[in-house]
Ligand SMILES: Nc1nc2c(ncn2[C@@H]2O[C@H](COP(=O)(O)OP(=O)(O)OP(=O)(O)O)[C@@H](O)[C@H]2O)c(=O)[nH]1
Protein backbone atom coordinates (compact mmCIF):
# COMPACT_ATOMS: atom_id res chain seq x y z
CA UNK A 1 0.00 0.00 0.00
CA UNK A 2 1.35 3.42 -0.97
CA UNK A 3 0.05 6.84 -0.02
CA UNK A 4 0.83 9.75 -2.26
CA UNK A 5 -0.22 13.38 -2.50
CA UNK A 6 -0.85 15.15 -5.82
CA UNK A 7 -1.03 18.93 -6.15
CA UNK A 8 -2.73 20.92 -8.90
CA UNK A 9 -4.66 24.13 -9.55
CA UNK A 10 -7.95 22.19 -9.46
CA UNK A 11 -8.99 19.05 -7.57
CA UNK A 12 -10.02 17.34 -10.84
CA UNK A 13 -6.54 17.90 -12.34
CA UNK A 14 -4.83 16.48 -9.27
CA UNK A 15 -7.14 13.45 -9.39
CA UNK A 16 -6.43 12.92 -13.08
CA UNK A 17 -2.67 12.97 -12.39
CA UNK A 18 -3.12 10.43 -9.58
CA UNK A 19 -5.26 8.08 -11.69
CA UNK A 20 -2.78 8.24 -14.53
CA UNK A 21 0.14 7.38 -12.28
CA UNK A 22 -1.48 4.93 -9.87
CA UNK A 23 -4.15 3.40 -12.07
CA UNK A 24 -7.94 3.24 -11.77
CA UNK A 25 -7.87 1.07 -8.61
CA UNK A 26 -6.24 3.85 -6.56
CA UNK A 27 -8.41 5.03 -3.68
CA UNK A 28 -9.04 8.68 -2.82
CA UNK A 29 -8.19 9.15 0.86
CA UNK A 30 -8.49 12.89 1.26
CA UNK A 31 -8.78 16.13 -0.69
CA UNK A 32 -8.19 19.57 0.67
CA UNK A 33 -6.73 23.00 0.02
CA UNK A 34 -2.95 22.62 -0.01
CA UNK A 35 -1.29 23.73 3.23
CA UNK A 36 0.56 27.06 2.93
CA UNK A 37 3.97 25.40 2.89
CA UNK A 38 2.98 23.30 -0.16
CA UNK A 39 0.85 25.93 -1.90
CA UNK A 40 3.59 26.54 -4.50
CA UNK A 41 2.98 22.97 -5.77
CA UNK A 42 -0.69 23.70 -6.46
CA UNK A 43 -3.81 25.16 -4.87
CA UNK A 44 -5.30 21.74 -4.04
CA UNK A 45 -3.95 18.50 -2.67
CA UNK A 46 -5.47 15.07 -3.15
CA UNK A 47 -4.16 12.06 -1.26
CA UNK A 48 -4.44 8.63 -2.90
CA UNK A 49 -3.75 5.17 -1.59
CA UNK A 50 -2.79 2.45 -4.06
CA UNK A 51 -1.88 -1.22 -3.77
CA UNK A 52 1.18 -2.60 -5.57
CA UNK A 53 1.58 0.34 -7.89
CA UNK A 54 4.96 0.87 -9.49
CA UNK A 55 7.08 3.23 -7.44
CA UNK A 56 7.88 6.33 -9.45
CA UNK A 57 11.33 7.90 -9.31
CA UNK A 58 10.25 10.64 -6.88
CA UNK A 59 8.46 8.25 -4.51
CA UNK A 60 8.98 9.12 -0.83
CA UNK A 61 10.19 5.61 0.00
CA UNK A 62 12.75 5.77 -2.79
CA UNK A 63 14.00 9.14 -1.59
CA UNK A 64 14.88 7.84 1.85
CA UNK A 65 16.40 4.56 0.57
CA UNK A 66 20.20 4.83 0.97
CA UNK A 67 22.39 3.23 -1.66
CA UNK A 68 23.75 0.49 0.56
CA UNK A 69 24.42 -3.17 0.01
CA UNK A 70 23.81 -3.96 3.68
CA UNK A 71 20.58 -6.00 3.89
CA UNK A 72 19.86 -5.16 7.55
CA UNK A 73 20.18 -1.42 6.90
CA UNK A 74 17.90 -1.67 3.91
CA UNK A 75 15.35 -3.55 5.95
CA UNK A 76 15.30 -1.00 8.76
CA UNK A 77 15.00 1.83 6.23
CA UNK A 78 12.13 -0.02 4.58
CA UNK A 79 10.41 -0.53 7.92
CA UNK A 80 10.86 3.13 8.85
CA UNK A 81 9.48 4.18 5.51
CA UNK A 82 6.55 1.81 5.86
CA UNK A 83 5.81 3.18 9.31
CA UNK A 84 5.78 6.73 7.96
CA UNK A 85 3.43 5.72 5.18
CA UNK A 86 1.11 3.96 7.60
CA UNK A 87 1.13 6.94 9.94
CA UNK A 88 0.35 9.25 7.01
CA UNK A 89 -2.48 6.96 5.97
CA UNK A 90 -3.84 6.74 9.53
CA UNK A 91 -3.87 10.52 9.84
CA UNK A 92 -5.48 11.00 6.47
CA UNK A 93 -8.16 8.45 7.31
CA UNK A 94 -8.82 9.93 10.75
CA UNK A 95 -9.06 13.37 9.19
CA UNK A 96 -11.45 12.33 6.49
CA UNK A 97 -13.52 10.31 9.00
CA UNK A 98 -13.90 13.24 11.40
CA UNK A 99 -13.77 16.20 9.03
CA UNK A 100 -17.18 17.84 9.13
CA UNK A 101 -18.75 17.57 5.69
CA UNK A 102 -20.04 21.14 5.61
CA UNK A 103 -16.88 22.68 7.02
CA UNK A 104 -14.90 23.49 3.92
CA UNK A 105 -11.73 25.52 3.62
CA UNK A 106 -10.45 24.41 7.00
CA UNK A 107 -6.68 24.03 7.33
CA UNK A 108 -5.23 20.51 7.73
CA UNK A 109 -3.91 21.40 11.17
CA UNK A 110 -7.36 22.55 12.23
CA UNK A 111 -8.98 19.39 10.94
CA UNK A 112 -6.33 17.31 12.78
CA UNK A 113 -7.09 19.23 15.98
CA UNK A 114 -10.81 18.68 15.44
CA UNK A 115 -10.16 14.98 14.87
CA UNK A 116 -8.13 14.77 18.09
CA UNK A 117 -10.95 16.38 20.10
CA UNK A 118 -13.67 14.34 18.38
CA UNK A 119 -11.69 11.15 19.04
CA UNK A 120 -11.84 12.08 22.76
CA UNK A 121 -15.65 12.28 22.44
CA UNK A 122 -15.79 16.04 22.77
CA UNK A 123 -19.18 17.04 21.31
CA UNK A 124 -18.83 18.02 17.63
CA UNK A 125 -20.28 21.49 18.24
CA UNK A 126 -17.90 22.15 21.15
CA UNK A 127 -14.88 20.69 19.29
CA UNK A 128 -15.64 22.89 16.32
CA UNK A 129 -16.07 26.01 18.47
CA UNK A 130 -12.73 25.36 20.17
CA UNK A 131 -10.89 24.69 16.91
CA UNK A 132 -12.37 27.70 15.08
CA UNK A 133 -11.56 30.02 17.98
CA UNK A 134 -8.02 28.59 18.20
CA UNK A 135 -7.55 29.04 14.46
CA UNK A 136 -8.69 32.65 14.72
CA UNK A 137 -6.01 33.15 17.40
CA UNK A 138 -3.20 31.77 15.23
CA UNK A 139 -4.21 33.58 12.05
CA UNK A 140 -2.76 36.58 13.78
CA UNK A 141 0.41 34.74 14.77
CA UNK A 142 1.07 32.56 11.69
CA UNK A 143 4.78 32.45 11.02
CA UNK A 144 5.05 30.51 7.77
CA UNK A 145 7.32 27.82 9.21
CA UNK A 146 5.50 24.47 9.64
CA UNK A 147 7.29 23.64 12.93
CA UNK A 148 6.54 27.05 14.41
CA UNK A 149 2.94 26.84 13.16
CA UNK A 150 2.48 23.51 14.95
CA UNK A 151 3.76 25.01 18.18
CA UNK A 152 1.51 28.05 17.65
CA UNK A 153 -1.44 25.76 17.12
CA UNK A 154 -0.86 23.95 20.36
CA UNK A 155 -0.44 27.24 22.18
CA UNK A 156 -3.67 28.57 20.64
CA UNK A 157 -5.55 25.43 21.71
CA UNK A 158 -4.11 25.70 25.21
CA UNK A 159 -5.26 29.33 25.43
CA UNK A 160 -8.67 28.39 24.11
CA UNK A 161 -9.07 25.59 26.67
CA UNK A 162 -7.97 27.97 29.42
CA UNK A 163 -10.46 30.59 28.37
CA UNK A 164 -13.38 28.14 28.28
CA UNK A 165 -12.95 25.96 31.33
CA UNK A 166 -12.35 26.72 34.97
CA UNK A 167 -10.18 24.68 37.29
CA UNK A 168 -10.44 25.06 41.07
CA UNK A 169 -8.55 22.33 42.87
CA UNK A 170 -9.44 23.37 46.40
CA UNK A 171 -11.79 22.51 49.25
CA UNK A 172 -14.17 24.82 51.05
CA UNK A 173 -15.63 28.22 50.28
CA UNK A 174 -13.91 31.32 51.54
CA UNK A 175 -10.58 31.59 53.27
CA UNK A 176 -11.43 31.26 56.94
CA UNK A 177 -11.52 27.79 58.56
CA UNK A 178 -13.18 25.45 58.85
CA UNK A 179 -13.14 24.59 55.20
CA UNK A 180 -16.13 22.30 54.71
CA UNK A 181 -16.59 20.11 51.64
CA UNK A 182 -19.23 17.48 50.85
CA UNK A 183 -19.02 14.82 48.15
CA UNK A 184 -22.28 13.81 46.48
CA UNK A 185 -22.93 11.58 43.49
CA UNK A 186 -24.31 8.32 42.18
CA UNK A 187 -23.59 4.97 43.87
CA UNK A 188 -20.10 3.66 43.43
CA UNK A 189 -18.76 6.79 41.73
CA UNK A 190 -15.85 6.91 44.18
CA UNK A 191 -17.05 9.37 46.86
CA UNK A 192 -15.76 7.57 49.96
CA UNK A 193 -12.34 6.63 48.61
CA UNK A 194 -11.87 10.13 47.16
CA UNK A 195 -12.87 11.65 50.50
CA UNK A 196 -10.17 9.63 52.23
CA UNK A 197 -7.58 10.64 49.62
CA UNK A 198 -8.54 14.30 50.18
CA UNK A 199 -8.34 13.86 53.96
CA UNK A 200 -4.78 12.58 53.63
CA UNK A 201 -3.52 15.00 50.99
CA UNK A 202 -5.21 18.18 52.26
CA UNK A 203 -5.51 17.36 55.98
CA UNK A 204 -2.97 14.94 57.36
CA UNK A 205 -0.13 15.71 54.94
CA UNK A 206 -0.54 19.41 55.66
CA UNK A 207 -0.80 18.72 59.43
CA UNK A 208 -4.25 20.27 59.54
CA UNK A 209 -6.89 19.00 61.98
CA UNK A 210 -9.42 17.12 59.90
CA UNK A 211 -12.80 15.59 60.73
CA UNK A 212 -14.79 13.14 58.63
CA UNK A 213 -18.58 13.20 58.81
CA UNK A 214 -20.69 10.46 57.28
CA UNK A 215 -24.38 10.73 56.62
CA UNK A 216 -24.26 7.43 54.81
CA UNK A 217 -26.61 5.62 57.14
CA UNK A 218 -28.49 3.70 54.46
CA UNK A 219 -26.03 0.87 54.56
CA UNK A 220 -24.13 -0.15 57.66
CA UNK A 221 -21.22 -1.32 55.50
CA UNK A 222 -20.76 2.11 53.96
CA UNK A 223 -20.20 3.86 57.29
CA UNK A 224 -18.02 0.93 58.36
CA UNK A 225 -15.81 1.47 55.30
CA UNK A 226 -15.18 5.08 56.28
CA UNK A 227 -14.76 4.18 59.97
CA UNK A 228 -11.99 1.74 59.15
CA UNK A 229 -10.19 4.28 56.94
CA UNK A 230 -10.50 6.87 59.74
CA UNK A 231 -9.08 4.39 62.25
CA UNK A 232 -6.10 3.63 60.01
CA UNK A 233 -5.42 7.31 59.45
CA UNK A 234 -6.10 8.29 63.04
CA UNK A 235 -8.59 11.01 62.15
CA UNK A 236 -11.90 11.77 63.84
CA UNK A 237 -15.12 10.48 62.37
CA UNK A 238 -18.79 10.91 63.25
CA UNK A 239 -21.57 8.93 61.64
CA UNK A 240 -24.80 10.91 61.59
CA UNK A 241 -28.32 9.76 61.01
CA UNK A 242 -30.13 13.00 60.33
CA UNK A 243 -29.53 16.32 58.62
CA UNK A 244 -30.12 18.04 61.99
CA UNK A 245 -27.33 15.98 63.56
CA UNK A 246 -25.05 16.88 60.62
CA UNK A 247 -25.71 20.61 61.15
CA UNK A 248 -24.98 20.22 64.86
CA UNK A 249 -21.75 18.27 64.26
CA UNK A 250 -20.52 21.06 61.96
CA UNK A 251 -21.30 23.68 64.63
CA UNK A 252 -19.51 21.72 67.34
CA UNK A 253 -16.35 21.29 65.23
CA UNK A 254 -15.74 24.82 64.02
CA UNK A 255 -12.23 24.63 65.47
CA UNK A 256 -11.24 22.00 62.89
CA UNK A 257 -9.41 23.15 59.81
CA UNK A 258 -11.04 20.77 57.36
CA UNK A 259 -14.40 18.98 57.58
CA UNK A 260 -15.18 16.44 54.87
CA UNK A 261 -18.71 15.08 54.50
CA UNK A 262 -19.40 11.68 52.88
CA UNK A 263 -22.91 11.04 51.56
CA UNK A 264 -24.76 7.95 50.34
CA UNK A 265 -24.91 7.09 46.66
CA UNK A 266 -28.26 8.43 45.53
CA UNK A 267 -30.17 6.59 42.82
CA UNK A 268 -33.16 8.16 41.03
CA UNK A 269 -35.65 6.60 43.50
CA UNK A 270 -33.72 7.87 46.56
CA UNK A 271 -33.83 11.39 45.16
CA UNK A 272 -37.60 11.39 45.19
CA UNK A 273 -37.83 9.66 48.55
CA UNK A 274 -35.48 11.90 50.51
CA UNK A 275 -34.37 15.33 49.43
CA UNK A 276 -33.59 16.50 52.98
CA UNK A 277 -29.84 16.25 52.51
CA UNK A 278 -30.07 17.99 49.14
CA UNK A 279 -32.09 20.83 50.71
CA UNK A 280 -29.54 21.14 53.52
CA UNK A 281 -26.41 21.14 51.33
CA UNK A 282 -27.88 23.45 48.71
CA UNK A 283 -28.91 25.99 51.34
CA UNK A 284 -25.54 26.17 53.15
CA UNK A 285 -23.28 28.82 51.66
CA UNK A 286 -20.35 27.59 53.78
CA UNK A 287 -20.38 24.04 52.38
CA UNK A 288 -18.50 23.36 49.17
CA UNK A 289 -20.28 20.51 47.42
CA UNK A 290 -18.42 18.52 44.75
CA UNK A 291 -20.36 16.27 42.41
CA UNK A 292 -18.37 13.02 42.05
CA UNK A 293 -18.83 11.27 38.70
CA UNK A 294 -17.04 8.46 36.94
CA UNK A 295 -15.33 9.62 33.75
CA UNK A 296 -15.74 6.15 32.26
CA UNK A 297 -19.54 6.53 32.24
CA UNK A 298 -21.21 7.08 28.85
CA UNK A 299 -21.37 10.80 27.98
CA UNK A 300 -25.19 10.88 27.80
CA UNK A 301 -25.47 9.21 31.22
CA UNK A 302 -23.02 11.69 32.73
CA UNK A 303 -25.25 14.51 31.45
CA UNK A 304 -28.33 12.90 32.99
CA UNK A 305 -26.56 12.47 36.33
CA UNK A 306 -25.34 16.06 36.38
CA UNK A 307 -28.92 17.23 35.82
CA UNK A 308 -30.28 14.83 38.44
CA UNK A 309 -27.81 16.00 41.09
CA UNK A 310 -28.49 19.67 40.44
CA UNK A 311 -30.88 19.61 43.44
CA UNK A 312 -27.71 19.51 45.60
CA UNK A 313 -26.46 22.64 43.81
CA UNK A 314 -22.89 21.28 43.58
CA UNK A 315 -20.31 24.01 42.99
CA UNK A 316 -17.69 21.82 41.32
CA UNK A 317 -17.26 18.66 39.30
CA UNK A 318 -14.90 15.95 40.51
CA UNK A 319 -14.21 13.08 38.13
CA UNK A 320 -12.96 9.62 39.08
CA UNK A 321 -11.71 6.60 37.12
CA UNK A 322 -9.55 8.60 34.75
CA UNK A 323 -7.31 5.54 34.74
CA UNK A 324 -10.09 3.68 32.94
CA UNK A 325 -10.67 6.01 30.04
CA UNK A 326 -8.72 7.83 27.35
CA UNK A 327 -11.60 10.20 26.65
CA UNK A 328 -11.81 13.58 28.28
CA UNK A 329 -14.89 14.44 26.21
CA UNK A 330 -17.60 13.71 28.80
CA UNK A 331 -15.70 15.82 31.34
CA UNK A 332 -15.22 18.80 29.04
CA UNK A 333 -18.73 18.58 27.63
CA UNK A 334 -20.19 18.86 31.13
CA UNK A 335 -17.73 21.51 32.30
CA UNK A 336 -18.65 23.60 29.25
CA UNK A 337 -22.39 22.98 29.58
CA UNK A 338 -22.66 23.67 33.33
CA UNK A 339 -19.78 26.17 33.56
CA UNK A 340 -18.84 24.48 36.83
CA UNK A 341 -15.14 24.36 37.71
CA UNK A 342 -13.26 21.05 37.68
CA UNK A 343 -11.73 20.31 41.07
CA UNK A 344 -9.94 16.95 41.29
CA UNK A 345 -9.31 13.85 39.18
CA UNK A 346 -9.13 10.43 40.77
CA UNK A 347 -7.05 8.17 38.58
CA UNK A 348 -6.90 4.82 40.35
CA UNK A 349 -7.73 2.85 43.46
CA UNK A 350 -4.58 3.55 45.46
CA UNK A 351 -5.16 5.65 48.57
CA UNK A 352 -3.97 8.39 48.83
CA UNK A 353 -1.74 8.59 45.72
CA UNK A 354 -4.32 8.31 42.97
CA UNK A 355 -5.76 11.78 43.24
CA UNK A 356 -4.64 14.83 41.32
CA UNK A 357 -5.57 18.47 41.56
CA UNK A 358 -6.90 19.56 38.17
CA UNK A 359 -4.52 22.07 36.62
CA UNK A 360 -4.44 23.64 33.18
CA UNK A 361 -1.26 21.84 32.22
CA UNK A 362 -2.58 18.41 33.16
CA UNK A 363 -5.92 19.07 31.48
CA UNK A 364 -4.27 20.08 28.22
CA UNK A 365 -1.77 17.24 28.43
CA UNK A 366 -4.54 14.72 28.94
CA UNK A 367 -6.47 16.24 26.06
CA UNK A 368 -3.73 16.77 23.49
CA UNK A 369 -0.93 14.56 24.71
CA UNK A 370 2.52 15.73 25.80
CA UNK A 371 3.85 18.79 23.96
CA UNK A 372 6.01 16.69 21.64
CA UNK A 373 3.01 14.53 20.72
CA UNK A 374 1.82 14.38 17.15
CA UNK A 375 -1.83 14.30 18.24
CA UNK A 376 -2.74 17.60 16.66
CA UNK A 377 0.10 18.05 14.25
CA UNK A 378 -0.37 18.25 10.53
CA UNK A 379 0.24 15.14 8.46
N1 LIG B 1 -10.15 2.27 38.86
C1 LIG B 1 -10.61 3.15 39.74
N2 LIG B 1 -11.41 2.72 40.73
C2 LIG B 1 -11.87 3.64 41.62
C3 LIG B 1 -11.54 5.01 41.52
N3 LIG B 1 -12.16 5.66 42.54
C4 LIG B 1 -12.83 4.72 43.22
N4 LIG B 1 -12.65 3.50 42.69
C5 LIG B 1 -13.19 2.22 43.15
O1 LIG B 1 -14.60 2.25 43.01
C6 LIG B 1 -15.20 1.47 44.01
C7 LIG B 1 -16.26 2.30 44.72
O2 LIG B 1 -15.61 3.34 45.40
P1 LIG B 1 -16.29 4.08 46.64
O3 LIG B 1 -15.38 5.20 47.04
O4 LIG B 1 -16.72 3.13 47.69
O5 LIG B 1 -17.56 4.70 45.89
P2 LIG B 1 -18.77 5.46 46.57
O6 LIG B 1 -19.20 6.52 45.63
O7 LIG B 1 -18.43 5.89 47.95
O8 LIG B 1 -19.85 4.31 46.60
P3 LIG B 1 -21.25 4.31 47.42
O9 LIG B 1 -20.94 4.79 48.80
O10 LIG B 1 -21.67 2.89 47.36
O11 LIG B 1 -22.16 5.19 46.67
C8 LIG B 1 -14.08 1.04 44.95
O12 LIG B 1 -13.71 -0.27 44.61
C9 LIG B 1 -12.96 2.00 44.63
O13 LIG B 1 -11.67 1.45 44.87
C10 LIG B 1 -10.68 5.43 40.43
O14 LIG B 1 -10.34 6.59 40.24
N5 LIG B 1 -10.26 4.45 39.57
Ligand SMILES: [Mg+2]
Pocket residue numbers: 191192193216222262263264265
Ligand atom coordinates in the same frame (compact mmCIF):
# COMPACT_ATOMS: atom_id res chain seq x y z
MG1 LIG C 1 -19.42 5.55 49.79
